[in-house]
Amino acid sequence: MNTWIAIGLTVLGCYAVKLAGLLVPAGVLERAFVRRLATLLPVALLAALTAQQTFADGHALVLDARVAGLGAAAVALALRAPFLLVVAAAVVVTAGVRAVGG
Amino acid sequence: MTAGDADKPDRAVVRDALGVGIAVGLSGFAFGVTSAGSGLGLLQTCVLSLLVFTGASQFALVGALAAGGSPFTAAAGAFFLGVRNAFYGLRLSQLLALPRALRPLAAQWVIDETTAVTLAQPTRRARRIGFTVTGLTLYTLWNLTTLLGVLGAKAIGDTRAWGLDAAGPAVFLALLMPMLKTAAERAVAGLAVLLGLGLLPVLPAGVPVLAAALAAPVVLAAQDRRARVRRGRPGARAAADRGAPREPRAGSGPTAPETPEPETPEEDQ
Numbered sequence: 001m002n003t004w005i006a007i008g009l010t011v012l013g014c015y016a017v018k019l020a021g022l023l024v025p026a027g028v029l030e031r032a033f034v035r036r037l038a039t040l041l042p043v044a045l046l047a048a049l050t051a052q053q054t055f056a057d058g059h060a061l062v063l064d065a066r067v068a069g070l071g072a073a074a075v076a077l078a079l080r081a082p083f084l085l086v087v088a089a090a091v092v093v094t095a096g097v098r099a100v101g102g
Numbered sequence: 103m104t105a106g107d108a109d110k111p112d113r114a115v116v117r118d119a120l121g122v123g124i125a126v127g128l129s130g131f132a133f134g135v136t137s138a139g140s141g142l143g144l145l146q147t148c149v150l151s152l153l154v155f156t157g158a159s160q161f162a163l164v165g166a167l168a169a170g171g172s173p174f175t176a177a178a179g180a181f182f183l184g185v186r187n188a189f190y191g192l193r194l195s196q197l198l199a200l201p202r203a204l205r206p207l208a209a210q211w212v213i214d215e216t217t218a219v220t221l222a223q224p225t226r227r228a229r230r231i232g233f234t235v236t237g238l239t240l241y242t243l244w245n246l247t248t249l250l251g252v253l254g255a256k257a258i259g260d261t262r263a264w265g266l267d268a269a270g271p272a273v274f275l276a277l278l279m280p281m282l283k284t285a286a287e288r289a290v291a292g293l294a295v296l297l298g299l300g301l302l303p304v305l306p307a308g309v310p311v312l313a314a315a316l317a318a319p320v321v322l323a324a325q326d327r328r329a330r331v332r333r334g335r336p337g338a339r340a341a342a343d344r345g346a347p348r349e350p351r352a353g354s355g356p357t358a359p360e361t362p363e364p365e366t367p368e369e370d371q
Contacts, residue, residue: 043287050295091264
């Protein structure tokens, strides 16, 4: 049930902001501070999410095979690999490190 | 594709749009697998792709739920990630000049990739074709591959053993890296990582990510303070702020950040 509540809220919220962009008159959201905040907000969220999903195990911080996987993804990104290859690199290296006992 | 050639053939627009739509649409597979691995059911996962349809928010939501976050903090994180779509919509509504009746439908396709393709087109006709073809291709494939991902995850059982728990953070990293162009963006990312990890042991699941979002206004405020001090030298900060121009690039999840900033940010000073 909790999952469905979360899904329902996300559906409504994400659709509402998409529609708002198309419906509100320009100028309302065009203030410089608001626009810069909108550019930086995803940066903050994505950085925190990347770090947490790499190092978190519940409420504890751990170093496990995911770190190697994310390292591989970072290398793939630096080499300008396509998106799917970046994700595949992370998955394969994480699985590999776990297989050898990481 | 060169902006400015006013008579760009429709075929070229369709080809650009298909390239982005197909490459990114296929990555719904990673979402399906991650969502199933996070404990969501087939119906729940498919509803997310059908009705939320903005990849970073979807990944964030299932990650937060898997970590044991409350539905409200989980949804809040997903919502804040989706807020940028409002700014894409602003720009697109000017460029596409959609009839009012169509807007509620078109809204669902207002995401990074459709914006990137649309902004790259030289004429209104090309923009409308680019938006529609990218949206349709991406929406169809993203939902199909989400379904396949869930089925695939069920078939292979323990997704962790296959390293699939690394798919989510890899997606976030791939979205994040192209956004780190200016000093402000890197400062926000660094501060957010510190907040997100530092608060993890002490706050309820899902809340540290929301707290990490505060890195954005904090850095902005610090930047404005510095700008006021330096007010005598206009231009210096504006140039640093803008960073490199953003080129739309195929292949990054329906949340790719490579979308152009709608306009050059004006300084509020």
